[in-house]
Amino acid sequence: MTKLWDFHGGVHPIQNKDQSNQLPINTMPLPKQLILPLSQHIGNQAKAIVAPGEYVLKGQLIASAQGFISANIHAPSSGFIDAIEERTLPHQSALTGECIVINTDGKDQWTKLHPVSNPETVSKQDLLHIIQAAGVTGMGGAGFPSVVKLQSKAKIDTLVINGAECEPYITSDDRLMREYAEQIIAGISIAQLLLDQPRCLIGIEDNKPEAIIALNEALSSHTNDKASIEVCVIPTKYPSGGEKQLLEILTGLQVPHGGIPADIGIVCQNVGTVKAIYDAVVLGQPLITRITTVTGKAAKNAGNYEVLIGTQTGDLLDFAQVDMSKTSRLVMGGPMMGFTIQDTQTPLIKSSNCLLAAEDLELAPIADHHSCIRCGLCEVACPAQLLPQQLFWFAKAEEFEKAQDHNLSDCIECGACAWVCPSQIPLVQYYRFAKGRLKDLASEAHIAELSRVRFENREQRLIDEKLAKEEKRKNRATAAAAAQAAKRAANPSEQDPIAAALARVNAKKQEQEQEPKKQVDSAPKTHEQIYKELKTAAAITRTKLNKTNKALANAVAKDHELAQGLQTTVDELTIKAADAQGKLQAYEAKLGLDPEKEKALLTDVAKANALVRKLEKALATSLDPQGVETQLVIARVSQKTSANALAKHQTNLPSTLLPEQEQ
């Protein structure tokens, strides 16, 4: 018998477990529609790999994991994908998220499975791959992808299996352990294999004697000489099933602040999770069903149900004959940590262990809360050894930093403090509020820091660019000066500056005279070059004209003496500009160019491209794929036509843009 430790605090709420643990697990009939949120787990949202209208088989992969911490999602039954759209998520916020909706066809036809009858014959890598591919996540509540824990880099010496199920009302793990004890033990063996055979401790609260007997019986027929498995019966106390608390009970060790159990050589898995590992490996079945408790006095047929992931809560509630008129608070999860849902279309996901439809008198009264009298009952109850009453003051006064100093982040939101509070203060909500605000503040600070750095980088870049320009200008100036000096040095006789100037003038004149010749001498200009030159000339004169016009207007406005002079310049420039434009147009006519037409063609092409892109996007999410497809075909045709027209227009050019001489 392993020595047991105790954890600080804890409470003893009325268990109410016999409402639902009397009957064997009942399989729920196939629902008509399944809704599968793409994010049922901690980590990145999975990515849908099926399209609406597609037919999927039971167990077929429909959304694939994205990144290391993420999980695959499979079709829980065969049928057609109805839509991939926003639906209400099983989340306290009641917000929507992307879901795959499947209309089941009633055939419940399996895809091909690849069971591994003897896991010991398979390599570790393959086992991990099987578990990863099956989309196994923690079934206890948080939904952490299991495979991540099973490939821990740290040396693991203890595997803790969480069968404590400390929340009142919930009995899904209890029934699971009673009815699937052998599968659980086999699943544990697989996990031990993956973790290099650590010892295994199964923690079960002493209020589940049948489950304890069942597991012990299964153990007696189980042989594994490499690693031990032991059932540890722990006293019933909430929240002994909290991961950190269970580890402390079984090993006396505390998970360090900010760390994970692997830091102290422990991996913790829920009993449901090891059963899912067994299913994935030995049966080859991905995680598509789970055991969910329906309980509370409003449920006529309270009990445990094997349901497909994605079943709508309303379907299950109907099957369990829940009288919705008797309850005003539908809780997903247990009464201590579960969250309320308002929409009965909300689907059950991999971590939905319980639906509590309790009559109003069963649950905490919805009462006004009183002032905190600092009675300290919460401190006695807190399993995280915090000072809940202090945290409450800080959260209420919005002194979030102080709350952080009092280790708000170590709060596991178990609700023990609020449960004992004689003033009925919703303490957990205060903590959640403070945690949320702290998270907001941290992200705001992060964004601010990022922006500051980017702003400063930009400022620096602008300054650098300016300096670089300056530098360049200076370099050009010095280079010119150096050239001048070199010229002078090459011609030292030139002493008289006037003579030199005259000589330069003469030289320039000569050059100018020679220039036409030079042009002829150099390679013949192509039409393209000429066209460009003309275009530039026209543009320059236009700009000059505009500038002078502006200056003129300014001068006139200020009644400046320069106005007269500017007026003449403007007149001259107008003529010049008209001349340049005329030349350009004449040349265009000669070449057969039509800039207007080209512009129009370019626009056509761009428009057609945009339309095609838009339709392609629409096709992925549309309800009417056929209609969109037709439109897309038409759009593609017009895209091609316009592209051809443009190409034709442009290919006309080179023939006319040959060197002038050869025309």
Added chain:
Amino acid sequence: MGLINLSSPHHHSLSQTSRLMALVLLATLPGLAAQSYFYGYGTLINLVWASFLALGFEALILYLRGRPIMPYLTDGSALVTAFLLALALPPFSPWWLTLVAVSFSIIFAKHLYGGLGSNPFNPAMVGYALCLISFPVAMTQWAGTEMTMTFGQQWQWFWLESVTGGIDAYTSATALDIMRHTKGLTLSEVASSNPQLALGLTASMWVNIAYLLGGLVLLGFKVFTWHAPVAMLASLGFCAGLFHMGEPDLYPSASQHLLTGATMLSAFFIVTDPVSGATSRKGKLVFGIGVGILVFIIRSYGSYPDAFAFAILLMNLSAPLIDTYTKPKAYGHQSKAPRSQGRP
């Protein structure tokens, strides 16, 4: 029925502030009975009068502050203050003394600081201390235990402060007072020379034992943790024992200290006041130890009959400081020895 959205937990222990307060009130009954048995009807009359006043002032000030009256009036906190004051004030207090004490407690010490849960000082002790400073004579009139007045006489005294037949014969100083003023004599010498004192000591002892019983009941119901009262009694007993060992003639023994005056009433009903005390368990230990030491010092060297009001108010003053230095280590913050690989 529409479904509502609420934060977990959805379950509750159904404990209520009013229930806690009711338990505290009930737990004072043994002490009240003992006090009435030894000192007459004075305490009872006082208790009724104080309760009436406390509820009245509470309602009035809640109205003036614009707060809902019934939820606060029924939480029992005003009654607890009234009970504590009535039990702490001498049985011979006249009506106006109680009036002053209760009104000051409820209006100034409680509501001007923000009402229930926000007062830094224990309201009852503030009222008591005020009276002790302002009306020292009235506050030291304890009835002689050998003579009990009839209810009628007590009633008359309560309103008129005089009784046909003369009151002086009936009042006497408390045992603690006598102890202090007869330094140099051993207690047994004093007791033998003063039969009244011997009787006073016995009465005081029984009253204290009654309060101890009530306190243990509260502890059993987990209304508070053991830390503060045990720390207080232990430190007081330790100091008294130590000095008594050194100079038995000058200092009464530990048991004398623990079983006279308001020791047990304070230890279980006032030191345990959560609002004005320290927060964490370690803090409560420090708080209790502080009260115990201060009580010993004030009783031994001060000039007031009993020391609790001042000791507790002084420690109330230091509670925030204690809280700062006694923050418990949260889960996962303990420095544990590095993990050994070969654990069983």
Added chain:
Amino acid sequence: MQTLYLAIIILALLAIVFGAILGFAAIRFKVDGDPIVDQIDNLLPQTQCGQCGHPGCKPYAQAIADGEAINRCPPGGETTIKALADLLGVEAIALDAEHGTEAIRTIAYIREDECIGCTKCIQACPVDAILGAAKQMHTVIVAECTGCDLCLEPCPVDCIDMLPVETTPLSWHWQQPKQLIATSTAPHNHGAPSHD
């Protein structure tokens, strides 16, 4: 008379000794704080929106250090004003409405179909959060947009929208519970009934 001199000498000596100790301590244990401008800059939201009348948060921080009012930052709002007041030991004042009002956080989105690729918004963005090239469609890097609005004005085709940041299940959190009953009812009317 002698005692008087003695007293003066002793006092003088004491003054010198303690002065030396204090002086030494001031140099030896000097705490190098951030320059005040950086401290102020750290409290500003770094939106770089220029609503305060300065071209960015750092310049405004400099201006505050030089004595400008602390209530000219609408994106920071009351929180920032309070933090600045705490840092500078001045009174927190209400936001100067002349520079804008506190609004919910938004992010710029470019309607990409309509973008003509003029790069004007890219040049306007103070944090380089817009991606694109001439004649190419532009897009906003959502994670880096501060919601400063500065790109709206230069856009020649008005294809930029400022949309509020959406709440997702990940970013959602509980609000503070409704107040205690103590303040849940409106205060009573204390006004005495009029008798005229």
